[in-house]
Amino acid sequence: MLFSSSVFLFLFLPFALIVYYVLLARRRSAQNLFLLLASLLFYAWGEPWFVLVMVLSILANYGFGLWVHHAAYAKQNIRLPCIAAVLANIGLLFVFKYLTFVLDIVNHLGAHFMVPVIELPIGISFFTFQALSYVLDVGRGHGQVQRSPLKVGLYVAFFPQLIAGPIVKYETVAAQIDNRKETWDDFSAGACRFCIGLGRKVLIANQMAVIADRAFAVPAGELSTAFAWLGSIGYTLQIFYDFSAYSDMAIGLGRMFGFHFLENFNYPYISTSITEFWRRWHISLSTWFRDYVYIPLGGNRVDKRWKLARNLFITWMLTGIWHGANWTFILWGFFYFVLLAAEKFIPMRKTPPLWCKWLFTMLMVNFGWVLFRANHLRHALQYLGAMFGLHTCGLWDERAVFYLLENIPVLFAALLFAAPVAPWLRDKIAAAKPRLLLDIAYAAAVLLIMVVSASYIIKGTYNPFIYFNF
Amino acid sequence: MEEKKPAISRRRNTLTAVLFLLFLAAGVLLIGASTLKDGFLRKELSTLRQDLSAIPIFLENGAEAAVNQDLDRSHIFIQLFGGVQRLSGRRVVEDISGGYNVARLSNGTLNFVTLAQQQEDYAGNARKMATLQQSFAEVGIPSVFVLAPQKIQQNTNPLPVGVHNTANEGADEFLDILQQQGTDSIDLRPLYETGGKYASYFFRTDHHWTPEAAFMAWGYLAPTLAQKYQLNTVSAFTAPGYWEKTVKKDFFLGSQGKRVGTFYAGLDDITIFTPKFDTDFTYTCPAYEIDRSGTFEQSVCLPERIQKRDLFGENPYAYYAGGDYPLATIINHKNPDGAKIVLIRESFACALTPFLALSCSELITIDLRYFEADLMQTIQDIQPDLAMTLYNVGSCASEAMFAFD
Secondary structure, eight states: OOTTSHHIIIIIHHHHHHIIIIITTTOHHHHHHHHHHHHHHHHHHHOTTTHHHHHHHHHHHHHHHHHHHHHHHTTOOSHHHHHHHHHHHHHHHIIIIIHHHHHHHHHHTTOOOOOOOOOOOTTHHHHHHHHHHHHHHHHHTSSOOOSOHHHHHHHHHOGGGTTTOOOOOHHHHHHHHHHOOOOHHHHHHHHHHHHHHHHIIIIIIHHHHHHHHHHHHSOTTSOOHHHHHHHHHHHHHHHHHHHHHHHHHHHHHHHHTTOOOOOOOSOGGGOSSHHHHHHHSSHHHHHHHIIIIITTTTTTOOSSHHHHHHHHHHHHHHHHHHHOSSHHHHHHHHHHHHHHHHHHHSOOSSOOOHHHHHHHHHHHHHHHHHHHHSSSHHHHHHHHHHHTTSSOSOSOOHHHHHHHHHTHHHHHHHHHHTSTHHHHHHHHHHHSSOHHHHHHHHHHHHHHHHHHHHHHHHHTOOOOOGGGGO | OOSSOOOOOHHHHHHHHHHHHHHHHHHHHHHHHHHHTTOHHHHHHHHHHHOGGGHHHIIIIIHHHHHHHHHTTTOHHHHHHHHHHHHTTOSEEOOTTSSOEEEEOTTSOEEEEOOSOOOOOHHHHHHHHHHHHHHHHHTTOOEEEEEEOOSSOTTOOOSOTTOOOOHHHHHHHHHHHHHHTTOOEEEOHHHHHSSSOGGGGBOSSSSSBOHHHHHHHHHHHHHHHHHHHOOOOOGGGGSGGGEEEEEEEEEEOOHHHHHHOHHHHOOEEEEEEEESSOOOEEEEEGGGTEEEEESTTTTTBOGGGGSSOOTTTOOGGGGBTOSOOSEEEEEETTOTTSEEEEEEEOTTHHHHHHHHHTTEEEEEEEOTTTOOSOHHHHHHHHOOSEEEEEEEGGGGGOSGGGOOO
16 A cells, blocks of 8 residues: 555545544554554555565564573573574565576576566565564664564554665664553644655655656667756656655654654755765665674774775675665665775865765766666666767757656756755744744645645556665 | 754644644545445445455555545546646646646647657558458448548647657558558548638647537538539538527536646537527437437437536537447438438547538448447448548547458
8 A cells, every 4th residue: 555545545544543543542452453453454455465474574573582582581692593583584585585586697607497476575675674673673682572473563564664664673663662652742743744745755756757767768779868867867856755755654654653763864965975875865774784784794893994895895785685686786785885985995185175075976876876777787887878978869859858848846846855945944934923824834835735745646646656666 | 854853833733733634534524425425436345345356456456546536526636636737837747547648739728649659550550441442342332531630730839849749740641542542532631721720620628629620521521522422412501500509618628628627728618509400310329229319409419418517527529429339320311312321430520420410311320449340241231322431630540440350
């Protein structure tokens, strides 16, 4: 089920809110059980059979959690249950996400394995990482073991963050499963956040998706340099608004039910270095890899530079692979390893001006997204070539003009709000008077965004969600 | 996304959250009210009750589509959507299926456009048409292909930059091939291209020609058919003075308009032609159990289509001839000695059919998109005086329109 769908907005969400706040008010166990069942329904709506895979994952990790806890309680080595949990979870991910890719590679090398057709359960990378976080955090003592599988289920499957994150670490919400406190302040702030997220997704991301999808669908040799750049910028904006808007909606919905998730994006496109970009982009994934891969490998605190390079390499290759079974993602991960290693190991004799640093960072990010979006490596290279005038149909073409002219207001808004203009405005308004009028104007504006977004949804416009595939 | 801790007004959030909840509640009420009145979701659910195998379709798209239709029964959302597109300067409103993208032409009117390059086989269709006409000739049935104009005039480009329509060039190629093959054709386009009023012959929010344009086509065809095929019409009937014209103002929202609402491109008037002379027809279509007899305005025209102004629910263009039927027959009781014509047609023929019926003793219309019987055999059985095919320029590339086998 999509957040930006009428079934979610006008059936699922109102039903969930009424049952949670009216029928089950102040009955925490019943509320938790209901949220779990609602979450399973939410997932099953789009993946009727794969919900069983998720339930299996929940039960297995519930078992691993108990095993780790008992091992720790009995002062035994917890390494064995932790390794078993990692193997089981990564094994599950491998079968569904990477098996066919690996078999293809092996077959290219001369083997003759039959390559099965395996469908990818939506959001498997997200819920697998979240489930693994439960076991590892229990092992690290960063959260209490759950005696009830229903609570593990709620942590893993809670519908706001189930299929596209943010990846909520168990330590972040362990206490909230039983002891959260729903308040009107949280609910209303969550509702505002959800509405804004919905608007960013429907009114900006989906429009940028049209430009990007058209540009990336143009066959090699028929793409103009201008359209290649427009398409790559469109995709750069689409992926940011698509994913961060989903996080906005997830965080907002979480707050409406009393959960506090950590922020997942912090205006990444104002970054002036790649290191800063990754501190601001998909924070929950970077944090996951930092806490469960990079730091356990030794992180920055290693005695030799090659070890630091190794840790970076492993972390970024895994980050690339996490996104998908395709050489494009592996190269994308390697690309960021190279950039980050360069920032760490190559000292700057003279600090360039800030705008130069920003421009360089954005160009690299943009090239990275081309790799990320391309169907395969050759497509990526052809597309990047077209951006530099190689094998194009010219410097510009009518398609570039058409998509630019059709989308000027949305492009302008997308570029504007990718910078922290909204909080700047909010602070200005907070200081302005009369407050009542401004508060009413704000509420009316958000309602307008909501209603216009609903009109796009009801009309049935293009509505892809990029991160569902991961 | 939070850059730094903001000073958020509690009252602001409260107001927003209350409006948000009211909006959700309004949606629930709209769906609920529609469901009580046999709405779309209710229909989907009753289908599910009878056939559980429909669950995957229901989950994938059925439920969402039904809820959307229930929510927008009053078409407020489509109107808002169109208004926003207009405000944001969009010239092309893309359709999710890709087949019904609506473009606003430079004169403000609407037309369907394709953004992706398509294989359009005008030459292949022309050869099929010529072969069909030659088959008719072999069994002694005269035939003619009539090309109706499309909304985009020849040698003009009212489309946004980057969007192209080459249908007129394709239709030229089509007519050239018919000529090379020695088969008859009539090109109606020049009829409308003089006088600088080309756009006025088409609706603003629909791709079809207006009843006035169809009347004009009849006025041209009637003497042409008489001259070429000796199929005579009472010539006075084609004179405007024999007709009463009633203009229904802001009454029609066409196929494109229904997809983008009235704020995007406005509304259309539609003219109702009523003859000032006696008429008596019987109009039958077995597939739709249509059997109506009476005067022009009661039989070959359907007054129920214009009974009330229903912009999104009704199609006043179909006042003329009712719509697209696989096979329909019109008998003109006032012209028993007139010609018997078979008209292979598409929707442009709707507006022409009632007028053309006045030139005939019997007019049989066949729409190949829905007709499933053997065309050649059917026409041989009818033994018409003329087999006429009337397609507009845009239909000349359609595969379905030329599925003669």
